[in-house]
Amino acid sequence: MKGILLVNLGSPDSPEPKDVKRYLGEFLMDERVIDIPLVARTALVKGIILKTRPKASAAAYKKIWWEEGSPLIVLSERLRDKIQKQVDVPVALAMRYGSMTIKKGLQQLVDKGVDEVLLFPLYPQFAMATTETITVLAEELRQDCFPGLKITSVPAFYNKADYIEVLSNSIKKYLEGKDYEHLLFSYHGVPERHIRKSDITKSHCKIDNSCCITPSKAHEFCYRHQCLEVTKLVAEKLQFKEGSFSTSFQSRLGFDPWLQPYTDRTIERLGKQGVKNMAIVTPAFVSDCLETLEEIAMEGQEIFHEMGGENFITIPCLNDDSEWVALLSKWINDWAVKETITV
Template sequence: MSAPKVQTSASQQGILLVNLGSPKSTSVKDVKTYLDEFLMDERVIDLRWLFRSLLVQGIILQIRPKKSAKAYQSVWTEDGSPLIVFSKQIQKKLQKVVDLPVSLGMRYSEPSIEEGIRQLVNQGINEIILFPLYPQYAMSTTETVTVKAEEVRKKKFPDIKIKYVKPFYHRDIYIEALANSIKKQLPDDFDMLQFSYHGVPERHIYKTDPTHTCNLENCRSDLNFHFNEYCYLNHCYETTRLVRERLNLPENKVIITFQSRLGKDPWLKPYTDITLEHLPKKRVKNLVVVCPAFVSDCLETLEEISEEGQEIFKKAGGETFTYIPCLNDNDEWIQVMKKLCEELY
């Protein structure tokens, strides 16, 4: 590992990587604590506090923790949560190729964003390059990270400055790394490549549209809309288009779906699980799935897609199911992160 850069200027920079987070363990108690913090975030479940509290603490947390704990148990490693393990590996690898100190924080649970900032401040850092590990912008991912970081900064570290790495869903260096990762693991013979993105309620798309002109369909059809800086749906379609073109795949061999919906409100469609059930009926027998909303494998990719999704597909008549892992600590991805951070030096 290279030693952190010794800076002589007034600006002493460091890098803070921020990912979603994970329960401390697979115990029902720890999973419940994690879900409480996660689901009570007003940018995840965007209801008024009273209604959000009644829904989360009165209903969801009475039912979901036991089921989620069992799901976490199926993907938990000897070193802990896959998301935390991969995030630490990313941090370690990035530190080897940059001259700035690199710390790690999670939006929910530990290590917290506050802890990540404090580690850098204790090293004399007064300007932080904060890297939300989400390719596409969404209210429940990028936005909640930046809002939380600013809240912590103002309250605990008012003298530091934070610069943010912007969503990189369309950047050539990221698309190339993602496409190369897919290409290396893409079977020679497959019927369909399914891009499964994390879902969000449809209303989130409207809320993040500063022009108030979005009708969902134009996000899919017109990728040059001037408000696409904040449109998650647009970002998902653009990522898919760019990767498909880089891989030189025909449009009829690629499909976009959205997973992990919660509750009865309309979420982005088509839904991943329903699509997996219907594809074999459309003569899709050999399926490949990739999850580009995540850079690190986690519960939503390893359990929901690779395990549960594969079971749904094969029960419906599918024959082969190939899950392509996230970028994780892929060396090309580490170089992408390095370059994106360097733009803010």
């Protein structure tokens, strides 16, 4: 029997500092998130970050927390429930970090008689700190706890025509009737070294202005290329004029170089250049979360206004949009019937 496990990033159980600290500890100790030796990572995370950051992060979570709970969890549950109504196989939901573990999600499916799982990381683009850490952990759990289970992972779907159409339709629908001068595509940032580590050719990724547009096998696992490609494909689909849109990267941590340009500095620059009305979309996320609801919609808007900007339009993630639900359901049904992934 087949089943689906949708997997997203995760969330603390509450916006209280103790729960945020527990969540951040698990997240930041992941070797694919902070990819430095264990001793150094432990000293950094437990010796420095967890002594200062949980209180500030808890305050940020409290700003966006819903009555029903974490927005990311609530929206992901809504997505799961709507998909379940359109497919004939069991659908479970798990998070890479936090109490909704991948182990619990796999167990839910096994308890229903599932012996073949389609693992669906809810990330359009591949990255070490998102897709890879999910698939690696799932395989470890399969070997240790579910040896009879077959797991097939969904690859990155950033450039699939039907996904680009759904994303483009969502952007177009939300911006309809709204005045804006510039649309910023903001993607979650990663350290530059992650791009080089993911380069299967070991030579292509130089993070310059040419490697991401030069055909290469490296693009299959190049987060930067995949983000830039989403921007390009959506811009072509919606026939945006050159100069009316751009790409940036948010949420950097530490002092090592991360992908640029940085979102906060880009918002600041646009305001200084006299842009009065801008819109921003976050296509690295399929569900709204702390990074979109607080870092972008609140902090980003504050920066824009401080620089003289007036209207700051934040476009919601796909969340449980009906077209998005229909597309995911189609991909799942195709796999369930044809035993191939059409994503």
